Amino acid sequence: QSALTQPASVSGSPGQAITIACTGTSGDIGFYKYVSWYQHHPGKAPKLIIYDVDSRPSGVSNRFSGSKSDSTASLTISGLQSEDEADYYCSSYTRMSTVVFGGGTKLTVL
């Protein structure tokens, strides 16, 4: 199972919105509604920010939103803040009854 494809890096200025794409296949993102997104500050544990494509766990800011079209999922962060600077990972359930992660995207807040 190959990793999902994410851009290595994205950047934005405070207050702006950015979108991170996550591309999979018909065997994972394209077939299932089980896409998650994690925020990971180096040295800390990852934090679940989106599950089931577009749902937010309790306590996660509504500045984070998720969507999916065909085999590509997207994470949008609006109203960028300095504390949003982190690595972001997508993941998806697969038809092999496993989970695959994306390679990660480093978000820089300029």
Place this chain on the structure above:
Amino acid sequence: QVQMVQSGGEVKKTGASVKVSCKASGYTFRTYGITWVRQAPGQGLEWLGWISVYNGKTYYAQNFKGRVTMTADTTTNTVTMELGSLRSDDTAVYFCARGYSGYDFDASYDYWGQGTLVTVSS
């Protein structure tokens, strides 16, 4: 509050095995399954597998089948991951994490352990 506390760092020789434990507290242990995810230095997250604490059923990533074993002990609320035939590229921080929804298989994980560094060298 929910806590996942992992065992301490390990240094192992190539070809050896390592066991990493994850002790859960603050919730009904049997209700939620546990996954293991690792991050090698400078790399991204990699999913190793999942164990349903309720019935002990396991799902392993193809890359690790035959080398990884996950077990759950409901008397101590602890899940253990054993990785064998260690290679230098198994050097990584290993995380346990709880399934979000409490289903037989969860693809989203909400509470994570602090991570355990496993170093493999010859």
